[in-house]
Amino acid sequence: MDRKDFIKRGLLGTGILVTGASGLKALTNDIDELAALKPMQTDDIIGFNHIPNTNSKIMASTILHKAESRGNANHGWLQSYHTFSFANYYNPERMHFGVLRVLNDDTVQGGMGFGTHPHDNMEIISIPLEGDLEHKDSMGTVAVIRNGDVQVMSAGTGITHSEYNKNRDKTMKVMQI
Numbered sequence: 060m061d062r063k064d065f066i067k068r069g070l071l072g073t074g075i076l077v078t079g080a081s082g083l084k085a086l087t088n089d090i091d092e093l094a095a096l097k098p099m100q101t102d103d104i105i106g107f108n109h110i111p112n113t114n115s116k117i118m119a120s121t122i123l124h125k126a127e128s129r130g131n132a133n134h135g136w137l138q139s140y141h142t143f144s145f146a147n148y149y150n151p152e153r154m155h156f157g158v159l160r161v162l163n164d165d166t167v168q169g170g171m172g173f174g175t176h177p178h179d180n181m182e183i184i185s186i187p188l189e190g191d192l193e194h195k196d197s198m199g200t201v202a203v204i205r206n207g208d209v210q211v212m213s214a215g216t217g218i219t220h221s222e223y224n225k226n227r228d229k230t231m232k233v234m235q236i
Contacts, residue, residue, distance in 0.1 A: 122156065136171035140164040163235045172223030178214035183235065185210040185222070190231030196220035
């Protein structure tokens with residue numbers, strides 16, 4: 060799949076995209092757009108990627124949420140940490156960040172999961188950190204997303220789906236955005 064198809068199918072259209080380390084090769088190109096780095100001067104404004112630019116207007120909207128400050132829900136089969144208000148966790152100061160509504164860190168017991176439920180007008184990114192996430196949806200897609208894979212689901216005008224820990228004997232950890 061080339062880069063245009065990747066974006067069109069995975070991010071812009073209704074559907075599912077699953078990619079792993081081997082699939083990342085589809086995202087590379089052979090265009091050399093980077094110039095050699097020049098030595099930094101003391102008055103240079105820094106801010107691209109890793110070093111914060113203290114003069115950036117973007118920094119004014121940067122918020123740090125430490126892991127221990129997240130909301131927590133223990134449902135027995137599901138241990139979930141919520142960065143933003145979600146389900147039974149409500150914090151009026153943490154409703155969302157721009158269009159980002161969810162950043163959940165879930166641990167799901169073996170064989171358990173989320174039954175069929177609907178979504179529309181959103182993208183959902185699932186990143187298994189440990190174990191295997193089984194996905195089934197109303198478009199007939201059935202996939203197992205493993206550690207190292209990333210699933211991007213574009214709900215478009217509407218989709219129903221379920222997600223389960225594929226393994227009955229191991230816990231699964233997954234980040235959902």
